[in-house]
Amino acid sequence: YTVVVDAVVTDNRNRVLSDLEKDDFQLFEDGVQQEIDSVRFVQGEAPSEEAVGAAAAAASGPSSRNLIVFLLDYATTEFTNQKLVREGASRYVSESLRPNDYVAIFSLGAGFRFLRDFTNDREALLAALGGVDAPGPSLASAPAAASPAGTASGEVQPITVAGAAPGDFAAAGQAAQAQGSAQADLMLAQRIEQAYYTMVSFVQKREAHSVLGAIQAISQVVGEVPGRKTLVLFSQGFVIGPHMEPELEKTVSMANKANVAIYGVDSQGLATRELSGALVPQGELASISSNTGADRIKATGGESLFDRARQVGSDLRDSTLRYVSTATGGFAIRNSNDLFESLQKVDEDLRAYYLISYRPSNLEFDGQFREIQVEVQRKRAKVRSRAGYIAVPPGMDSLSGEEFRLVRGIASGEVEQDLPVFLRLDRFRGESGPEVLITLELNGSDLGFGPNQQDPGRRTAELSTIGLIRDLEGRVVHRFGAPVSLNATPEEEEALAGVSVRFGNTLAVNPGTYAVEAIVRDAVSGSAGRAEQALRVPEPPSGLAASSIVLGKDVEAAQDQDERLVVEGARLIPSARREFRPSDRLVYYFEVYPPQARPSRPYRVEVNVSKVGASEPLRLPPYEISGPRLASARYLDLSSLTPGRYILEARVVDASDGSETRTRTSFALLP
Numbered sequence: 001y002t003v004v005v006d007a008v009v010t011d012n013r014n015r016v017l018s019d020l021e022k023d024d025f026q027l028f029e030d031g032v033q034q035e036i037d038s039v040r041f042v043q044g045e046a047p048s049e050e051a052v053g054a055a056a057a058a059a060s061g062p063s064s065r066n067l068i069v070f071l072l073d074y075a076t077t078e079f080t081n082q083k084l085v086r087e088g089a090s091r092y093v094s095e096s097l098r099p100n101d102y103v104a105i106f107s108l109g110a111g112f113r114f115l116r117d118f119t120n121d122r123e124a125l126l127a128a129l130g131g132v133d134a135p136g137p138s139l140a141s142a143p144a145a146a147s148p149a150g151t152a153s154g155e156v157q158p159i160t161v162a163g164a165a166p167g168d169f170a171a172a173g174q175a176a177q178a179q180g181s182a183q184a185d186l187m188l189a190q191r192i193e194q195a196y197y198t199m200v201s202f203v204q205k206r207e208a209h210s211v212l213g214a215i216q217a218i219s220q221v222v223g224e225v226p227g228r229k230t231l232v233l234f235s236q237g238f239v240i241g242p243h244m245e246p247e248l249e250k251t252v253s254m255a256n257k258a259n260v261a262i263y264g265v266d267s268q269g270l271a272t273r274e275l276s277g278a279l280v281p282q283g284e285l286a287s288i289s290s291n292t293g294a295d296r297i298k299a300t301g302g303e304s305l306f307d308r309a310r311q312v313g314s315d316l317r318d319s320t321l322r323y324v325s326t327a328t329g330g331f332a333i334r335n336s337n338d339l340f341e342s343l344q345k346v347d348e349d350l351r352a353y354y355l356i357s358y359r360p361s362n363l364e365f366d367g368q369f370r371e372i373q374v375e376v377q378r379k380r381a382k383v384r385s386r387a388g389y390i391a392v393p394p395g396m397d398s399l400s401g402e403e404f405r406l407v408r409g410i411a412s413g414e415v416e417q418d419l420p421v422f423l424r425l426d427r428f429r430g431e432s433g434p435e436v437l438i439t440l441e442l443n444g445s446d447l448g449f450g451p452n453q454q455d456p457g458r459r460t461a462e463l464s465t466i467g468l469i470r471d472l473e474g475r476v477v478h479r480f481g482a483p484v485s486l487n488a489t490p491e492e493e494e495a496l497a498g499v500s501v502r503f504g505n506t507l508a509v510n511p512g513t514y515a516v517e518a519i520v521r522d523a524v525s526g527s528a529g530r531a532e533q534a535l536r537v538p539e540p541p542s543g544l545a546a547s548s549i550v551l552g553k554d555v556e557a558a559q560d561q562d563e564r565l566v567v568e569g570a571r572l573i574p575s576a577r578r579e580f581r582p583s584d585r586l587v588y589y590f591e592v593y594p595p596q597a598r599p600s601r602p603y604r605v606e607v608n609v610s611k612v613g614a615s616e617p618l619r620l621p622p623y624e625i626s627g628p629r630l631a632s633a634r635y636l637d638l639s640s641l642t643p644g645r646y647i648l649e650a651r652v653v654d655a656s657d658g659s660e661t662r663t664r665t666s667f668a669l670l671p
Contacts, residue, residue: 088339223258
């Protein structure tokens with residue numbers, strides 16, 4: 001495979017050097033010099049397919065556009081500073097946009113949404129920047145502190161623990177790689193928005209304001225377009241807690257593989273230091289001064305090392321912003337009230353850079369980070385390029401190195417599968433297309449609990465869940481799962497040993513045939529388990545249709561009556577294992593989709609329960625469903641049935657025209 005690296009080369013006066021040849025460059029991967037295939041200087045235009053080398057071009061296709069993304073992080077930017085961002089970005093569009101520049105604008109605030117798809121239309125971009133996005137749950141005015149380790153929950157959250165108060169569940173995973181050419185009219189923004197909402201996790205929302213999820217989504221989609229892409233991130237910075245470090249690593253790797261250079265622009269403008277008359281220093285380093293001692297060389301024209309040392313612990317947000325910028329070949333801009341002038345520095349980078357392609361000598365996909373270092377044989381020349389990449393196969397870019405090694409270890413047998421994991425996939429019809437409800441189930445007795453560092457009276461179980469949906473060619477088109485923390489008292493831990501713990505996700509999945517794999521690893525005990533199923537998502541029929549049948553034995557009160565799995569104020573807790581006992585009351589749920597939206601006429605439902613191998617089914621009394629939302633849920637008494645394998649089938653009939661549809665599922669009745 002071919003690795004493409006973009007590099008900006010300047011002299012000691014920060015002027016771009018444009019006369020370098022292939023022999024002037026040296027490139028090292030993990031300290032080992034690599035043979036460079038091609039070097040091309042790109043100036044004022046996006047690269048052609050020759051610029052990225054034959055292998056990269058064949059994979060990605062041609063491009064003649066320069067892609068620029070403005071990501072307005074209004075979740076961290078104080079309201080008074082948002083005007084500063086809009087003015088700087090608007091002036092850049094008005095004065096610096098060139099004919100081959102295509103700009104897309106996204107905002108993070110109350111949610112993630114695109115304000116404008118990629119376009120060269122100045123008026124359209126200015127109109128998008130002129131809007132005001134009300135800030136969401138912002139931490140802009142809160143102290144910059146990371147969440148304590150062991151207290152943050154992952155995206156895949158427990159939806160029920162039998163006998164305990166259940167939690168809620170939310171969607172996560174990796175975005176589908178949409179069919180067709182990525183360059184066609186550059187209609188990428190909707191795919192980026194969809195990617196964000198299917199991949200962002202609760203941990204990201206809590207600890208990093210979803211910025212990492214937004215960068216991942218943008219990188220995932222624009223990575224299909226060859227050449228260097230520019231992401232300008234306007235943000236006041238964000239904090240990465242302990243649970244988020246692997247996610248940060250994965251975000252940088254995805255941006256680097258997509259050749260996305262990130263430029264972090266501090267949206268708070270010029271920041272002045274707070275002065276204090278307190279006699280007692282504020283911290284351990286507060287007494288350090290650039291003027292201490294007669295022999296100290298005073299700093300001139302900026303901050304000295306000692307000045308920076310005084311800020312240790314007070315610039316966590318700024319540090320993360322700088323890191324994602326420098327690690328992807330960009331740079332961070334701070335302490336400036338003229339954001340347009342700052343963007344001019346970014347503009348210089350995207351107008352003049354070198355594209356370097358090479359084939360790595362180390363072709364092993366081991367999930368390790370490969371450090372890239374580009375050097376130029378020119379005196380006083382400075383090179384800025386991306387730091388490296390994580391060595392994972394194509395299609396696995398959404399995994400961190402640790403996650404990939406776990407997936408590989410499970411597949412090769414190096415990691416023992418001693419943790420029972422149960423997986424269930426149920427198909428539904430969403431507002432914009434097919435959706436799949438994914439349910440994972442574990443035995444509570446298999447969870448390993450260890451000491452809770454923050455609360456000695458509680459114990460903590462740490463789980464990592466990795467879900468992959470692959471297409472027929474083996475490419476990962478969806479990714480779901482995240483770290484999960486379960487905190488329990490000794491009494492609750494004992495109660496968990498006799499029940500099941502379930503996790504849920506809902507993903508939008510395009511019609512097609514897929515293989516679904518779910519891996520769970522217990523960080524405390526080291527146990528790991530895997531479950532897999534085939535998934536076929538058909539094209540939605542034009543006539544009467546029904547969803548999958550979801551089974552469970554537990555329900556909980558629900559506030560939202562329009563939520564899936566909710567009927568008459570009760571929400572079904574789905575079971576992945578599908579094993580019941582005669583004393584259980586089985587609950588089934590399914591939805592009916594008529595040809596017309598929101599019909600008023602009723603539909604007749606007939607439910608049969610057949611034991612595998614038996615001749616006559618058990619026929620339940622028929623009933624009718626009607627209303628704007630056609631969902632059916634009933635209890636089923638199992639006490640009269642004998643142990644064995646059963647098929648539950650529902651037949652839905654439209655009495656007005658005689659049309660019908662059927663849906664079925666299976667379950668086991670234990671002694």
